[in-house]
Amino acid sequence: MFLNMKKIVAVEVFLISTILLFSSCSKSKDIKSFEAMNTFMTLQSYGSKSKKANLAVENRIRELEDSISTTKEHSYIYDLNNSSNKEIELPQDIYDLLSFSLNISKESNGALNIALYPITSAWGFTTGNYRVPAKEELEDLLKFTDFSKIQLLDNRKVKLADGMKIDFGAIGKGFAGDEAIQILREQGVKSAILDLGGNVQVLGAKTDGSDWTIGIKNPWGGPVVAGVRIKNQAVITSGGYERYFTGDDGKNYIHIFDGKTGRPVENEIASVSIITESGLYGDALSTTMFVLGLENACKYWKLHQDFEMLIITNDKNLYYTSGLKDKLSLRYDFNNVFIVQ
Numbered sequence: 001m002f003l004n005m006k007k008i009v010a011v012e013v014f015l016i017s018t019i020l021l022f023s024s025c026s027k028s029k030d031i032k033s034f035e036a037m038n039t040f041m042t043l044q045s046y047g048s049k050s051k052k053a054n055l056a057v058e059n060r061i062r063e064l065e066d067s068i069s070t071t072k073e074h075s076y077i078y079d080l081n082n083s084s085n086k087e088i089e090l091p092q093d094i095y096d097l098l099s100f101s102l103n104i105s106k107e108s109n110g111a112l113n114i115a116l117y118p119i120t121s122a123w124g125f126t127t128g129n130y131r132v133p134a135k136e137e138l139e140d141l142l143k144f145t146d147f148s149k150i151q152l153l154d155n156r157k158v159k160l161a162d163g164m165k166i167d168f169g170a171i172g173k174g175f176a177g178d179e180a181i182q183i184l185r186e187q188g189v190k191s192a193i194l195d196l197g198g199n200v201q202v203l204g205a206k207t208d209g210s211d212w213t214i215g216i217k218n219p220w221g222g223p224v225v226a227g228v229r230i231k232n233q234a235v236i237t238s239g240g241y242e243r244y245f246t247g248d249d250g251k252n253y254i255h256i257f258d259g260k261t262g263r264p265v266e267n268e269i270a271s272v273s274i275i276t277e278s279g280l281y282g283d284a285l286s287t288t289m290f291v292l293g294l295e296n297a298c299k300y301w302k303l304h305q306d307f308e309m310l311i312i313t314n315d316k317n318l319y320y321t322s323g324l325k326d327k328l329s330l331r332y333d334f335n336n337v338f339i340v341q
């Protein structure tokens with residue numbers, strides 16, 4: 001399945017020190033930074049419409065956060081999570097988001113499971129009060145994480161079984177990226193790059209017509225390890241290094257969970273980056289592939305082939321899908337480089 005390209009030498013030299021690698025010759029641009037969805041976001045849009053468009057994007061992202069937050073009282077998801085078995089009516093976009101994620105959950109045999117909130121909160125990832133729950137506690141909580149018990153009813157109504165709680169942490173920022181790109185387009189912006197807490201999504205090309213180059217972070221810190229050239233696409237990464245805590249036992253516990261065990265995923269993947277047109281699809285897949293692990297992620301790609309993927313393993317190997325062949329420039333001395341095809 002893999003083509004070994006041992007120690008490919010980077011042929012291109014970048015100017016690299018940050019995650020976003022780009023330049024532009026445009027005179028008119030607007031940069032807007034703000035905090036939303038528990039992260040820091042930066043919108044960089046070009047052209048005379050950019051300021052108004054960026055403001056509209058910020059407003060939409062805040063509105064979205066107010067709809068899907070698990071902690072803001074009376075967000076739709078807050079109400080759903082506290083509905084004690086009652087039907088809750090959702091707006092069309094949030095209903096569609098739920099339905100989309102349930103499809104990927106089914107498709108990935110539960111690797112993506114937006115009903116894991118009882119588990120992620122038991123470990124303290126929702127509050128910052130980190131702890132390692134006992135095996136029995138996890139076994140009890142796992143009973144409330146069966147996503148097949150989420151009932152999508154007519155007229156945009158949803159019903160959760162008692163004790164179930166959902167969380168769009170794995171896909172919310174990706175969805176926000178798609179919404180942002182659509183608003184920018186509608187407002188007449190033709191070129192933009194968005195950093196939504198590490199999710200990078202671009203509209204069009206740079207103003208000189210060339211591709212954007214997006215840096216792939218080194219999971220162990222330091223300069224970026226690769227650059228991916230994209231247009232009208234998103235590069236979305238999931239990695240254990242993004243959020244974790246160190247237990248009393250000295251072990252690191254990461255924020256991405258295996259829904260079968262209720263424990264943080266432990267496999268060979270250090271980070272997985274997905275390259276897609278849709279930020280939502282990319283975000284859903286980044287988490288899904290991380291949970292699936294290297295072998296099953298490659299099988300999933302072979303079956304679907306409607307996205308590109310780059311996986312960095314703990315033993316410092318790089319695996320990337322064949323569609324990235326001409327899009328990738330390496331900046332790191334990986335032990336081995338494999339092309340998935």
Ligand code: AMP
Nearest residue numbers: 111112113114169170238255256257287
């Ligand atoms: P991401 O950084 O996109 O991979 O999303 C990680 C976030 O998704 C975590 O912080 C949790 O809120 C949530 N999460 C963790 N594990 C899963 C899982 N297996 N399925 C769905 N959501 C998850």
Ligand code: MG
Nearest residue numbers: 170283286287
């Ligand atoms: Mg994700």
